[in-house]
Amino acid sequence: MPTRAHLIGGLMFLVAAAAAPVLPDWIASLVTIALANALVVLGLIVLWRAGLVSFGQALYYCIGAYTVALLARWTGFTDAVGLVLLGGIGAGIVAALVGALLARYREIFFAMLSLALSMILYGVLVKTESLGSTDGFTVATPTFFGYPLHGQTLGLFLYWLTLVVDAIAAVLVSAYFRCVVGALAAPIRDNEIRVEFLGVSVSGIIHAKVVIAGVLGGLGGALAALSIGHVDPNMAYWTTSGSFVFVTILAGAGSVAAAFIGSLVFEAVRSIAFDVMPSLWQMTLGSVLLLTILFLPEGLGSLAGRLHLRSGQK
């Protein structure tokens, strides 16, 4: 059932897709990365709706990225679409395994255990000399359906691929939010025991959410790996997870669109801050995060809602 949100989303998608060829290179690649990271943020929003925050989402991001890089390196399989799908599946399998464990935890403990798991991966990657240790390694140039692409055209196709994956993810996740299991997220956040009295397995739902978030994280990592052309263990480091959580707070969990807007704003703020005050960009990020929490508790996404409400009252 198409809604107004679908219509606006579809329009934005077409505009973004059509704009690609005329965008300057650096903006296009910035948007590609932002949109790839938006998938990870979307996963965090799925979790956050049930009151869970993962400080280790970089685990799936990194697994998605390394799956792509290693497949291309070991098997010579370089099809971009196939690689991205496999990256998502790889992260999904890992999420299914660790999710069995994570589903028993809540609040800060959920966050901490996710953090520990991602740091284990970081530790393993740093110590693996054959994978370039801390330097990581270069990802082979991807092909599209057998056609090798280079330079600008490659960037353009990766941009489109990211956009398509984002659009599919957005539609599926918003459908998930509206179905019964998805709608139970807020009750789980408010009072888990009462949800169980309804005859629903809360840990089962949370396990599913971890897997959804994991697949999204893996897809994001896979797309980022292809578009950056390089993977390194820092993709699993806790500060990477931290920046995803940061974007989630900035965006707010109000809607699916928030993930994309938040991620674009974040990349923009980061690159501007990096450009204008290279030595103070962490301070800028920290201040933005602090101000968002203090004055915009529901995130940027709530701004639209507030304006809407205000015009409605008149």
Place this chain on the structure above:
Amino acid sequence: MLLTLFAILTDGLVYAAYLFIVAIGLTLIFGVMKILNVTHGSFYAFGAYAAATAVGIYANSDLPAALGFLFMVGLAMAVGMVMGLVLERGILRLVYGRDEVIVVLVTYAVFLILEDVIVLIWGPRSYAAYQPMVAAGNTEIGDLVLSNYDLILVAIAGGLAAITYWALKFTRYGRLLATVIFDRETAAAFGINVTLVYTVTFIIGAVLGAAAGAIMAPKIAITLGIGVEVIVLAFAVVAIGGMGSIEGALIGALIVGICRAAAVHLFPQIELFVIYGVMALVLIVRPYGLFVRAQPRKI
């Protein structure tokens, strides 16, 4: 073989002492205020930088070396006190009552800001404050050479554990704290000034964090990013022991310390992730850490 075993034990003990000193402030603040304080890493870093400055000043004077150590730690503690006070009264006060995770993110935001404040104050170069360690000298036991500074470190950790145990069990403030930890609202209803307890606890935690930085300063290269490393390590220790438990932090530090030392001596390639591996294992068996009181389920 025996030598390796002995080396593992001594290295593990020294490392455990370090971890305990770093983790105790973090677990204290969590226990009382239920805040997972990411800024603890900044307190540590500021403590270390302040110590480097203090050593720099002190090295130019002709006073005895032992006093230099006290001056170094004292300056760092003063810095920690001011930071703790400003942070608790200025920022954290505004977010009490919000989601635990939101408060974590507030401390994360402050941590990011403070990382750049370090660059503004001390610049991007790295510092060394090895003088106290050199002044302390070495002790030789058979083939094994131990730095006296490491022994001092173990003594400090032991002393700290004893003092906190005594302060929590036998002083008036400690008893008040216990009631606040047990149930904040009931404590407030009985006339305990919870706001004041929070401020004092946070300042004590901050001072402990800064002191940890100062005590460790002679052993490390004081450079950007030391706060980041420390914070994850301290989290791991505290999570293993049970968040908010002092004896938990002690046991957690010992477990991690010995495991890491064993890994360094026997399987150097797994050194980095042994800590998190241990943490994940403990959490699988005891989801909320080793020393933690069961929480009642609220319906």
